[in-house]
Amino acid sequence: MSVYDHFRKEELPFVERALEMLTLVERKQAMRLTDFLDPRQSAILQSLTSQVQDVVVSPWGGYEGAERVRVLLHPPYLTPETEEYRLTLLRIAADQRFHRLEHKDVMGALLNAGLKREKFGDMIVDASGCYAIVAAEVADFVRTQVTQIHRTPVAFEEVEWDSFTPPAESYQEKMITVASPRVDAVIGEVYHLSRAKAVIPIRAGKLKVNWKIVDDPSYPLEAGDMVSLAGWGRFKLLEASGPTRSGRIRLQVGILT
Structure with a gap:
């Protein structure tokens, strides 16, 4: 083989x-x-x-x-x-009184500026501030070329790593019950989709489990799995328990916010 x-x-x-x-x-x-x-x-x-x-x-x-x-x-x-990884930390300064920047806004602005996704890493947008981690070789380009995000004027400022507080994962927990841990059943409950509608994006290759494309609707999920559905978001299967009196399985999921 x-x-x-x-x-x-x-x-x-x-x-x-x-x-x-x-x-x-x-x-x-x-x-x-x-x-x-x-x-x-x-x-x-x-x-x-x-x-x-x-x-x-x-x-x-x-x-x-x-x-x-x-x-x-x-x-x-x-x-x-650490220096050999050539990472630059950029803080995004913006007046967010009229529009709160979101992760997708920052990503869209960097891609629209002509950057390839491989040239920037995590983007952190939370109560502690807005940051983008980029490859050092494109940091100057980002600072000079990306001056607006979602019609909001912005400035990317290079800051030292010791001023940065790593983000904690933020989940909105939700309890659901399913007949089985099949991925189509679970995403149907999480995103309020019928089984038939849940199957369509799965078959189209828009579902990832632990960052790997899964196009089999019957794929069984396990505790700890990270699930993402293009256009809908991501969630983590935190815990499986049950069954209920009717024989269904209880699942605790954490929807990333």
Whole structure:
């Protein structure tokens, strides 16, 4: 069986690039820095280290628990320094009296400016402030080119990491009951969709479980799974219990806010 058989068709271009990087590091015994990766890409890269010898995968996204990270590939005898990840922390200054900036607003502004998604990491928009973590090589571009978000004038200011408080996950908890932990049943209850309507985006490849596309409506969810449905949002399956008197399963979900 080929190593490529373990991955979905749409993941193969990344798998090929990842194998090239790993092989290069193995051959040259030098460090190699990736762009920002999502958790699925990070997991793929880690799994592919079995195809080479003496290559270590060291991720960092600016803080513990960051979702999007840059990865340093390196021999085991080299220890990466934080500066080598080339991350810049930008604080977004804006008058938000008339419009509260949201995560999607910041992402849209960076993409509309011509940046590729691989060049910026997590965006934090909460009560503590608005921040964007970007690759150092595009920080000046962001500061000079992105001056408005959702018709609100903004200024991106580089700040020191010690002034930054990492965000805590914020969930709106909800108890639901389902006949089974099938993903179509669960997202139907979470987002108030009929089973028939829930199946449509799943079949279209718009559902991810733990950042991996799942297009099987009968896929069973387990406690700890992170579920995202394009256009609807994300939630985490916190706990499964039950059954109820009618035989249904109780699920505690946390909808990301």
